[in-house]
Amino acid sequence: MNIHATDTIAALITGQGTSAIGQIRISGPDSLNISNAIFKGQNLNKVSSHSLHFGKIVQSDGHILDEVLVSVFRSPHSYTGEDVVEISCHGSLYILQEVLNLIYSNGIRPAEAGEFTRRAWLNGKMDLSQAEAVADLIASETKASHLLAINQLKGGIRNEIAELRAILLDFSALIELELDFSEEDVEFADRGKLSNLLDQISDKVTVLLDSFRLGNAVRNGVQTVIAGRPNAGKSTLLNALLGENRALVSDIPGTTRDTVEEKLNIDGVLFHFVDTAGLREARDQVEAMGIARSYEKIKEAAIVLYVYDVQNTNFNELETDILDLNVDPESIIMVANKSDLISEANKPETEIAFLKSISPIHISAKNEEGISELKKSILMKVLGNQSIQEDSIAINARHRTALESALQEIIQTKKALLTGLTTDLVAQQLKTVLYHLGLVSGEITNDQILGHIFGKFCIGK
Ligand SMILES: Nc1nc2c(ncn2[C@@H]2O[C@H](COP(=O)(O)OP(=O)(O)OP(=O)(O)O)[C@@H](O)[C@H]2O)c(=O)[nH]1
Ligand SMILES: [Mg+2]
Structure with a gap:
């Protein structure tokens, strides 16, 4: 488990506006200590994970802000993978703001949009396509968009390519090995098998690319x-x-x-x-x-x-x-x-x-x-002739860009194999294919992609 974050963050995780109950999430190494400091009830540092506690939130001058229920999740068994405390207050905007102020005055900082989910991804709780599915799930307004989001959250898109990518990674390693023995003219990677694998991957990628139109329509609605x-x-x-x-x-x-x-x-x-x-x-x-x-x-x-x-x-x-x-x-x-x-x-x-x-x-x-x-x-x-079924998955625009590039690179690699290009060029091509496939689930990533994905979340997710 990678715990990357050293600071603790908090935000309102339920909707803005008056409601029966409003919930605040605190995540990070200080979440238990600081919750304990403002909570009058059981000692939260001593309670077990996945437990629920009734008590009061009390300001430093002893003023009671609210009677609350506090849930405790200990790392790594929480949404973010960190220590997490969730406080269920009465849903008055005043109470929620005051409880947040109290938390922030104790040195915890406000969570940025999508930061809880970003930490969940950093801590290996989900891959990038699943993190995107969380945003889709929150935005889903119809049965079809909900189904696509749930299937993606279950790892549907990653599973489609992960296995083939893993085999390709093995081939890539063998070809790299050939480079180490280049003077001896050995061939560890069977070129016929490699070519078949590339065909399989390109078939799979083509099917996924075909799902974009449907996915886009279902997620974003169809302008008619x-x-x-x-x-x-x-x-x-x-x-x-x-x-x-x-x-x-x-x-x-x-x-x-x-x-x-x-x-x-x-x-x-x-x-x-x-x-x-x-x-x-x-x-x-x-x-x-x-x-x-x-x-x-x-x-x-x-x-x-x-x-x-x-x-x-x-x-x-x-x-x-x-x-x-x-x-x-x-x-x-x-x-x-x-x-x-x-x-x-x-x-x-x-x-x-x-x-x-x-x-x-x-x-x-x-x-x-x-x-x-x-x-x-x-x-x-x-x-068209597609339909939304229980196991339907559909890619989004980001996946499409990555998969289109992967497909182009696969075509180039096949050409390189056919024309008998040098091993180092084939190795280079394979790395590019792996790179583009890896972008989908986030084995490969960069700040621009992360900003794009997590920036779409609302605060508190
Ligand atoms: N008989 C009949 N009349 C219709 C039908 N559909 C619309 N109308 C009538 O046609 C007239 C125009 O209907 P609207 O729906 O306002 O037409 P529109 O295309 O929106 O017109 P604009 O907004 O002016 O561009 C109205 O008097 C409607 O009652 C239909 O199916 N049968
Ligand atoms: Mg009209």
Whole structure:
């Protein structure tokens, strides 16, 4: 066990704001001594690990601040791996601040954002991908994001590559050994086996890279913009999707001027829906500003629901409108609205050349018909043929950068092996592959990566 920290830190670990109970965590070598100095009850220096004690927090002049419960965790069996004391107070902002002040006046310093988890990582309690999972778990808002976070916390991502990386490390050591015997022209590392191993790793890395799109959508939500001409029924559609009257609807074209944004959870995946101002030649300055904003949102969207009035649409116009959106056709879902106004037999097929393969979803936003089919196709756009299962894992943007570099290096190493490059060059290549794979779980790290990961935490985690 590495205990790196010599100082003791403390912070509020429950939410800011009045609540029934608020909890303060103290971690580090002085946590028991200092808690004992402000706690009237059992001698905390003498109690066993994982025990709970009732008592009072008392200021130096004898004034009682609160009646509390104190939990004691002794190193290394705690979240951080250090001695940890957690004080459960009544959740008054005044009490919590005063107890913290008392702790800080005894020489303990406030914990920085993510510092408890950073210490947990330093003390070998978790790897970096698991530390990231703690942040994801706290941020999870849907079943899917929760599942991905839990699987990553269980070591899902590390386990995918750790074993193969370990074998590669052995190969790397053998090749280094060959360098020591370079004059004798010996070959300890079987080049055929090494090449197979590299293939296995690259297969695994490719599967992981494929999981990024899904992971990103599930963790961060999917920006979905509802666009179209004025009066197409965009706001009516937003309301139908949400099941509430969120946006103003009227038969006056140009009703929506600013964007209206709402979150919606569809089968465990979070979507950020944005209703926008109808796209047309603006009639006044404010409408022009609204339309400019519509285009900004369309540019940022992962999915565009292009809504048109199925009864009143000329298909040539529709084609120009879609081209004007200037987005990847793959991200568009065509929504033929107001289907209630035409008979089944008259439902026209869209004949837009580059969208030919995409058939529109016919809905009536007003009568809430076709909404569940539309939701299904929105979900399909995100998940494709993937689905969130009990054991699903998905990488994040940091893992992706590292794994993409690893894949490039694997390709170079394979080339080096095929072209019979010198042993020292192969050794060098292998080190680079190992480096990039090691970044994912944190065997290899640097200050920039750590700052990036732990800076995303809130204070107290
Ligand atoms: N018959 C019928 N009318 C609809 C349907 N959807 C919307 N409407 C009507 O069409 C008109 C325009 O609806 P909105 O939802 O305000 O249209 P919009 O696209 O948001 O319009 P702007 O905000 O002006 O761009 C309203 O009178 C709605 O009641 C539908 O499915 N069927
Ligand atoms: Mg509208």
